[in-house]
Amino acid sequence: MSLEIKNVTKKFGEQRAVNDLSLTIPENTMFGFLGANGAGKTTTFRMMLGLIDASAGVITWNNQPIGYESSQQVGYLPEERGLYPKMKVKDQIVYLARLRGMGKKEAEKELVYWLERFKVPDYKNKRVEELSKGNQQKIQFIASIVHKPSLIILDEPFSGLDPVNVELLKEAVHDIHQKGATIIFSSHRMEHVEELCENVCIIHKGSPVLHGEIRNIKRSFGKKNLLIDSDQDLTYLSDFPGVVKLKKRLDGVKLQIENEEVSQFILKEIYGKGFIRQFSLEEPALNDIFIEKVGASFE
Amino acid sequence: MIFSSRKLVLPLNKFSLMLAKTYKEKLKSKSFIITTLLFSLAIILGTNFQAISSFAGSAFGGNQNQEWTIAVYDEEGSIAQALERQIGFVNEDITIVQSDADLSELEEQAADGSYDALLTLSLRESGKIDANYLSDSLIQSDLSSDLQTTLQTIQSNLAASRLNLSADELATLNMPVAFEHSSFSESSKSQEDLNEARGLVYIMIFVIYMSVLIYSMMIATEVATEKSSRVMEILISSVPPFQQIFAKILGVGLLGLTQLLLWALVAFASINISGETQNSGIYQFFSFSTGSIQTLIFGIVFFLLGYFLYATMAAFLGSLVSRSEDVQQMIMPLNLLIVAAAMLAFYGLANPEGSLITFTSFIPFFSPLVMFTRVGMLNVPLWEPLTAIFLTLAAIIIIGWFGAKVYRGGVLMYGNASSFKDLKKALMLSKKR
Numbered sequence: 001m002s003l004e005i006k007n008v009t010k011k012f013g014e015q016r017a018v019n020d021l022s023l024t025i026p027e028n029t030m031f032g033f034l035g036a037n038g039a040g041k042t043t044t045f046r047m048m049l050g051l052i053d054a055s056a057g058v059i060t061w062n063n064q065p066i067g068y069e070s071s072q073q074v075g076y077l078p079e080e081r082g083l084y085p086k087m088k089v090k091d092q093i094v095y096l097a098r099l100r101g102m103g104k105k106e107a108e109k110e111l112v113y114w115l116e117r118f119k120v121p122d123y124k125n126k127r128v129e130e131l132s133k134g135n136q137q138k139i140q141f142i143a144s145i146v147h148k149p150s151l152i153i154l155d156e157p158f159s160g161l162d163p164v165n166v167e168l169l170k171e172a173v174h175d176i177h178q179k180g181a182t183i184i185f186s187s188h189r190m191e192h193v194e195e196l197c198e199n200v201c202i203i204h205k206g207s208p209v210l211h212g213e214i215r216n217i218k219r220s221f222g223k224k225n226l227l228i229d230s231d232q233d234l235t236y237l238s239d240f241p242g243v244v245k246l247k248k249r250l251d252g253v254k255l256q257i258e259n260e261e262v263s264q265f266i267l268k269e270i271y272g273k274g275f276i277r278q279f280s281l282e283e284p285a286l287n288d289i290f291i292e293k294v295g296a297s298f299e
Numbered sequence: 300m301i302f303s304s305r306k307l308v309l310p311l312n313k314f315s316l317m318l319a320k321t322y323k324e325k326l327k328s329k330s331f332i333i334t335t336l337l338f339s340l341a342i343i344l345g346t347n348f349q350a351i352s353s354f355a356g357s358a359f360g361g362n363q364n365q366e367w368t369i370a371v372y373d374e375e376g377s378i379a380q381a382l383e384r385q386i387g388f389v390n391e392d393i394t395i396v397q398s399d400a401d402l403s404e405l406e407e408q409a410a411d412g413s414y415d416a417l418l419t420l421s422l423r424e425s426g427k428i429d430a431n432y433l434s435d436s437l438i439q440s441d442l443s444s445d446l447q448t449t450l451q452t453i454q455s456n457l458a459a460s461r462l463n464l465s466a467d468e469l470a471t472l473n474m475p476v477a478f479e480h481s482s483f484s485e486s487s488k489s490q491e492d493l494n495e496a497r498g499l500v501y502i503m504i505f506v507i508y509m510s511v512l513i514y515s516m517m518i519a520t521e522v523a524t525e526k527s528s529r530v531m532e533i534l535i536s537s538v539p540p541f542q543q544i545f546a547k548i549l550g551v552g553l554l555g556l557t558q559l560l561l562w563a564l565v566a567f568a569s570i571n572i573s574g575e576t577q578n579s580g581i582y583q584f585f586s587f588s589t590g591s592i593q594t595l596i597f598g599i600v601f602f603l604l605g606y607f608l609y610a611t612m613a614a615f616l617g618s619l620v621s622r623s624e625d626v627q628q629m630i631m632p633l634n635l636l637i638v639a640a641a642m643l644a645f646y647g648l649a650n651p652e653g654s655l656i657t658f659t660s661f662i663p664f665f666s667p668l669v670m671f672t673r674v675g676m677l678n679v680p681l682w683e684p685l686t687a688i689f690l691t692l693a694a695i696i697i698i699g700w701f702g703a704k705v706y707r708g709g710v711l712m713y714g715n716a717s718s719f720k721d722l723k724k725a726l727m728l729s730k731k732r
Contacts, residue, residue: 012727012728013727046711049536050536051532051535051536051707051711052708052711052728068537068538068539071536071537071538074536076532076533076536078529078532078533080529081528081529082528082529082530082531082532082533083528083529083530084525084528084530085528087324092530095316095320096533096537098316099313099316099317099534099537099538100537101312143533144533
């Protein structure tokens with residue numbers, strides 16, 4: 001039970017939207033799929049779902065291509081809101097769940113459970129267009145998981161949500177993962193991915209640039225972050241050997257350094273020149289890795 | 300570990316779910332309820348036209364079905380007497396009053412409403428009658444033409460008596476021509492049959508034309524709405540495009556049949572309640588009797604064929620637009636085809652044997668209307684409608700197959716595009732390499 005993507009390429013005319021992508025996503029993993037806008041994430045998801053065919057290569061789930069026979073095992077949250085604006089929440093969730101093979105009674109029961117969990121039980125009989133963007137996103141999420149799929153593809157699930165609701169949704173995603181589902185999701189928000197996923201893949205212009213366990217990726221990245229809070233002006237450290245980047249913070253600086261040894265030389269350098277409130281060595285954030293690999297600005 | 304294991308959903312299940320959803324949602328929609336009610340009202344008004352117009356006549360004091368009193372001023376008096384005798388044969392409701400009063404007095408009386416009209420008559424030396432008709436309105440033209448007809452007869456009789464013709468000779472002179480219409484073409488129906496068929500064919504053409512126009516628009520809008528709300532991405536990952544297209548077409552088709560059935564029931568009930576006899580009003584024009592059964596069956600077959608053909612095209616055209624506002628523009632060519640078919644069919648009503656009609660009756664886009672006109676109006680050999688039915692079916696299958704491919708790519712395509720260039724793009728999206 002795993003999702004295998006083997007040498008998949010998708011061409012639209014001359015343009016290559018996805019180029020020779022190979023991935024193995026084992027069962028019951030939480031997989032982060034990262035990429036800049038237009039990197040080919042949505043195209044890859046659509047190929048996983050069997051909506052469009054790959055120009056080359058194969059994608060299989062349980063050693064079989066994903067198609068309409070397996071659609072009841074698959075849940076999909078599209079990047080843009082995809083609901084009937086004029087249909088009542090209850091009617092459309094039940095309809096979509098039934099299209100994916102769930103019974104009417106069961107779907108209604110599940111819907112009530114999720115609405116209550118998301119603290120919006122009174123939305124059951126409202127039309128989607130009456131809800132705010134964030135609340136629509138909750139309904140969209142329910143639509144993608146209500147039929148208890150075993151493979152869930154979430155394209156930007158947290159967009160448009162406030163921090164409280166992001167937490168609610170994260171917990172839900174976490175729980176579903178605990179119950180055994182395989183979840184693939186994309187996000188621009190690296191902290192969400194870091195928090196939820198063990199594995200990630202970063203694609204850039206259709207080609208995979210990094211892929212594996214977050215722990216290993218960070219380790220092999222080598223570079224570390226160094227946070228220093230001090231009264232003295234530390235900006236001169238940008239020319240210090242081993243310092244890759246320097247960024248000013250409110251109370252000090254954030255440095256990116258070649259490796260952890262560099263930190264000790266820096267400590268020696270600044271020791272005694274002023275009061276040091278904080279000096280901490282940190283793992284690089286996924287954000288830093290992403291920016292380095294993709295080169296785009298997400299600050 | 301399997302998160303959920305459930306029995307496989309049969310494709311038929313999804314199909315019927317989608318069909319039921321399309322049907323129910325449209326049935327409950329405001330626009331459907333309003334059009335159904337409005338048209339029912341029109342049917343009730345139409346079938347009770349005579350009762351309503353006579354009611355309106357009495358309520359508003361109009362002169363409908365009333366008696367007319369016409370003052371006649373004739374110095375000599377003989378023509379007025381003849382007119383008084385003979386007008387009853389032409390129009391029973393006219394009463395002729397010969398007055399001794401002089402002309403200006405009569406004019407005043409006519410003007411103040413004592414008489415409905417004033418007729419001044421004089422006879423020339425040559426035997427020609429001069430008449431001057433004066434009324435307060437020019438609306439009642441049938442009144443003056445009735446008078447004119449009667450006076451014409453009187454003038455002829457006068458002329459005949461001047462020539463000393465006998466009564467028999469006079470009768471011969473006025474004998475109507477025995478005019479009977481028959482045709483040397485074997486395919487044409489008898490004149491009687493033709494008149495009978497024309498009414499039915501006329502109604503059926505109209506019903507097919509309107510239904511195809513309205514319901515195919517409905518389908519295109521439905522597809523475009525699903526696409527613009529992006530719910531399509533979820534649908535297309537659950538249900539194959541071919542099934543989606545036909546679930547919508549059948550759903551809307553059932554809706555259409557429901558609507559037509561409701562209207563037929565309203566018409567039937569209204570006719571029975573109004574108690575109008577079948578020989579009056581519109582029923583003379585649309586006489587239903589034996590022999591129309593065949594026409595009716597062909598009508599239903601061609602109705603279904605026409606609907607499926609145009610609905611299939613509408614579905615895939617709808618899949619190419621991104622916003623429901625663009626639907627109208629996209630299905631314009633489709634509407635033009637239907638209008639062309641209807642125009643050919645109406646032309647065919649007058650001239651069913653024309654070569655243009657014969658030729659176009661085999662072209663799938665036109666045959667539902669044009670071939671139907673031919674089978675309704677002529678005795679066409681059976682192979683001809685069967686060929687047309689077969690060709691149309693083939694066209695439906697080809698367009699359905701092609702449409703499903705376009706649909707699959709089209710529904711994933713966004714942008715303000717709504718041209719036929721997108722057709723190529725949509726096909727590219729749905730093809731493998």
